[in-house]
Amino acid sequence: MSSNKNCNSSYDVVVVGAGNAALCAAISAREEGCKVLVLEKGPIHKRGGNSFFTDGAIRFAYSDLNAIREVVTDISNEEATLIKMPPYSEMDYLCDLMRVTQGKSDPSLAKQLVSQSYETIVWMKNQGIKFILNYENQSFKKDGKHHFWGGLPVKTENQGVGLMEQLFTRAEELGIDIWYNSRATELAAENGIIIGIILEKNEEKIKLNTSGVILACGSFEANEQMRSQYIGEEWDNAIVRGTEYNTGDGISMAIDVGAQRNGQWSGCHSIGTDYNAPKVGDFTKPGDIFKKHSYPYSIMLNRDGKRFVDEGADFRNYTYAKYGREILKQPDHVAYQIYDTQVRPLLRKEYDLEEATFYQANSLEELVNLLPVNREEFLKTIKEYNASVQEGEYSPTEKDGKRTLGISPPKTNWALPIEKGPFYAFPVTCGITFSFGALKVNPMGEVLNSNEEPLNGLFAAGEMIGGIFYENYPGGSGLMSGSVFGKLAGKSAALYTQEQRSNAIRN
Template sequence: MSKAYDVIVVGAGNAALCAAISAKENGAEVLVLEKGPIHKRGGNSFFTDGAIRFAYSELKDIRKVIPQLKDEEADTIVMPEYSTSDYYNDLMRVTEQQSHPELAGQLVSKSYETIVWMRGHGVEFELNYENQSFEKEGKIHFWGGLPVKTKDKGIGLIKQLVKRANELNIDIWYDSQAVRLLTDNEQISGVVIQQKGQEQTVEAKSVVLACGSFEANKEMRSKHIGSEWEAAIVRGTEYNTGDGIKMALELGAQTFGEWDGCHSIGTDANVPKVGDFTKPGDIFKKHSYPLGIMLNKDGHRFVDEGADFRNYTYAKYGREILKQPDHVAYQIFDSQVRPLLRKEYNLEEATVYEANTLEELIEQLPVNKAQFLQTIEEYNEAVQEGDYNPSVKDGKGTKGITPSKTNWALKIEEGPFYAFPVTCGITFAFGGLHVNSDGEVLNEKQEPINGLFAAGEMVGGIFYKNYPGGSGLMSGAVFGKISGSQAAKYVGVHRENAALK
């Protein structure tokens, strides 16, 4: 029997480490359990691009978490306010008003203070110039409510959170899979773990589950989201196989949220089948589709590429790609927009076809060549006149074709031409556990399971159909911080009650 802890945190990604740090600063003795080896730590957070969405009123709020931003640089920046109501309305809009109001409100209202808290624990942030700003008349204009990212992407985030956990003397055990939760008198009493094929019990008065959803479990994907999801690429860690959810359900936890929905994106068709820890940083995604068009192998378009900024469509268009023949589509661009494509299109890992004419380009592709060319010609004929401006929803669309393209419609007519094949990559499932705003896991009677908390992807009920970019990372941090502090508080109350007996 190993030593007993106040709080055990299952998982070692952003949500889990925020929970561990929060519990520790609130007086608890904390153990973090990581299923994977040390060189594969960090969960899905390790693979993130680092963009994190929070509410702020003006640039001075952002400068509190980016203190290295000099006055001269700040003077060149135009930073629109992104209020809590802006954030909440965006969240509700893209989830079709289904996000649970209490959980959504907690995420939004606690977002800024959580960012400040993270900065206080050494997490470094920087402005997201590359993907969320444009230059106009000598000023840098930010847009889309997502101006900040973690320094060095998810790699830097995990590195700093682990460093802080070590500074606080939080124990972290790698190659340690939690397999069962223990209770005594209807209260959490410990965790059974498996290390090197051997089981052992670790006592604890409280547990925070933050070990991801079930996106890396092919059987659970097929059962809950649909059989076609067996073909989806797993964008992040292979260790998010639903272990925490299963353990909680065994104790009577209530499921919650959109169990047949998930966050998925268009990613390079030749991406690794699971996240490659030697190539982190979300380098395979392909998110410049609003600047071009997407066709399937039969030669048909299937989404409105310009329906909204990519921040609000990319998390739902992955599933649309999955529905296409062979789960593949082709993003088509010409030389007019090629310089505007995001950085990932220029990496050596990007799969691309290039030709001086459309006919030569299509000849290289394993597609219905006649229909492919016909669709592009019909699209070009449907493009309407107007001012083209990719930094705003410019209303420059098409007329007479289905689906239409609402914004950023340019004729594809200037060579060279480019085709980027994409497939569907799943990030996390939207279905999870029912928790309250304090991160407590609820049973079928919607009552807290004493001593059990959850954070991160395991929290169901926040995201449905879609999500505003950067909200997953923020949700993990917010509910990680809350669940850690509440777990420590629970332990304190539990200890006081025991002393009174």
């Protein structure tokens, strides 16, 4: 951390934020020869933004297992023979992105994200990021081999904690300055050109001169007033899954100097999370440990004893980011994931953690007596569901078409009767991850004004970019977007500042 005596220094590039997108941007700019400063609003022990809380799964396009081995370098030849890795092409990625966003994702941003994904993963590996196979959550063992599915076979070692530790290590190796407890409050501009940034550090107001500012300080999900204003009053009741410091500061600063808004301001990424999860991200318990993402093998009931979504509509990778809001709509913002002993061994590891809230009983009648729900309706719904389950082969490795008939909502895949005890109920509520409304940015990370022209000297990455995600998103795409556009914004800012310097010399 730089001392206050350096506060009047001039930097080529100042990056606001210290998560994955921000540090990718800082490293990228530094590689181009720039003097770079990172501003982190929080203290050092709460650094890392939302990225710190992720499970590290990151979605990118790849051709085959050999391409994966370029990134996950410790897969032995023997291990490779036991892996079935379907290809996940750029077209697969793009189609998934456009499908889950209902075709609303900005085509130019979507194509940039997809086309740059593999190159960026390799770049991250070269920066020292350690990647591993996502065996636990994205593969099933069948016929002695691990069958991967869902286009998300890779994650960072030690989840988001490991990702951020490695990024901070790399930033420090490159000589990037990082100031903590430093909240950016205002962009300084002259004639539409960014010339500096104003911040508050240790109760002191400081103005820094700089040619380029990269905003990568998240969206506004931790700002209760903005959540209520833009997404809806009921979102006051949502748990904030990540950092408490993502309060929309960067978005507001950019709009004040003429940046154009973009994206779905009424939408957000939200999930079903443990009912007793912390109200904001707890930095002492990182790693996305409170989520509850095995719901495709469950039925979910609200307090009135009613189902409200098709739990088996698709793989969790393509539904979890929208089902959180459906839980928020339920009475008291709670739902219960119900499992029996047939599927209990299939549940993800977060269900086995000591932090997991659950109820267990040997019969459904005993289970429902433990819950604050409408007992009669709860049992009636389960009975009707069980009677509606159709014959077919149950296969958790694929969309098996084992479905219900005659009930609404249906369960389209993975429908098994809830009939073999012991029985389990996991209460979940809604946790907001990030909001979709942000800034208009071009594919190179330049922030645009109302005339669709770049605001000279202003760049953005990560959750600051609006227009990629609408309603939903393919799992792992947020982390990939942060890395791709962070790297691009860093290079764009570096080239811009170098051009400014050359112009000043010539003049």
